Ligand code: ADP
C-alpha cells in the first residue's frame with residue numbers, strides 16, 4: 001500500500017466536518033478561516049515511543065492521548081478547539097495498528113468538534129506529533145503571567161493517578177482500571193478552561209506535575225505561593241499509596257495529570273464552586289499566591305516539605 005493509500009484510508013475523514021475548513025487533507029496546505037475578532041491559539045506536542053509511551057501500548061489509547069495532550073494546552077489558555085494536523089513516523093505500515101490509532105484520535109476529535117486538516121507520514125522509530133489550533137476572542141486568553149498575591153491556587157480533578165499507574169507498570173504490578181484510564185486516556189478539561197475566561201488570572205495545564213507547572217505560573221507572574229499538601233485532591237488509590245509510603249513527589253511531580261491549575265481572586269470563590277458543580281468536575285483550592293518568590297509546600301503540621309527535583313526534565317544536563 002502506498003503512502004497516499006494509507007493517508008486516504010486512515011486519515012482523510014478524521015474528526016468533525018467544519019464549515020471554517022476551506023480546504024482539508026489532500027493539497028499542499030489546509031486553508032482555514034479564522035473569524036474576525038479572534039486569535040488563533042496553536043500548540044504542538046510530540047510523543048516518542050519508549051519515552052512518552054510504551055511501544056506495545058494500546059494504539060487506540062495512543063490515538064486518544066496524542067490529541068488529548070494538545071487539547072489540554074488549548075484548555076489551559078481558554079481556547080475553543082478547532083483544527084489539528086498529525087505527523088506520524090512509523091516503523092512499518094500496520095493496517096490494524098493504524099485503524100485502532102485513528103479510531104482513538106477520531107473519537108476524541110469528534111467529541112470536541114475538531115477537524116483533522118493535514119499531516120505527514122514518514123518511516124522511522126514510532127513518533128507522533130500533533131499540532132492543534134483553537135480560537136479565542138482577541139485578548140481574552142488566560143496566560144501564565146497574571147497571578148496576583150492573595151489569589152487562590154486551584155486544581156481540577158485529582159493528582160498523581162497517571163504517575164501511580166506508571167509506577168505500578170514499572171514494578172510489574174497489576175494496574176487498576178481507573179488508574180490505567182487516567183494514564184492512557186486523560187480527559188482534557190476544555191469546558192473548564194473556556195468557562196474560566198474572565199475569572200482566572202493565570203492558568204496552566206499539568207503535564208510535568210503541580211510543583212513544576214505551578215512554578216511556571218509563579219515565575220511568569222513574578223510571585224510565589226504556599227500550598228497545603230493535605231488539601232491536594234487525591235483519588236482513593238493515591239491516598240492509600242501515600243498512607244503506605246508518604247512520597248509527596250507522586251501527586252506533586254510524577255506528571256501526566258492533564259488537569260488544570262489556575263489562580264483566582266478570593267472573591268471569586270463562590271463562582272468556582274458553582275462552576276465545579278455545573279461541569280461535574282472536582283475543583284480544589286490548594287493554596288494561595290504570595291508576594292515572596294518561591295513555592296512552599298506545607299505538611300499537615302505546618303512544616304515545609306522539600307520538593308527536591310520536581311517535574312520531568314528531558315535535558316537534565318543542559319544549561
Ligand atoms: P506534501 O508532500 O505536499 O507534504 P504529503 O504527500 O505529505 O504532502 O501529504 C498529502 C496530503 O495528505 C497533504 O494534504 C497532507 O496534509 C495530508 N496528510 C499526510 N499525512 C497525513 C496524516 N497522517 N494525517 C492527515 N493528513 C495527512
Ligand code: MG
Pocket residue numbers: 119120121
Ligand atoms: Mg509531506
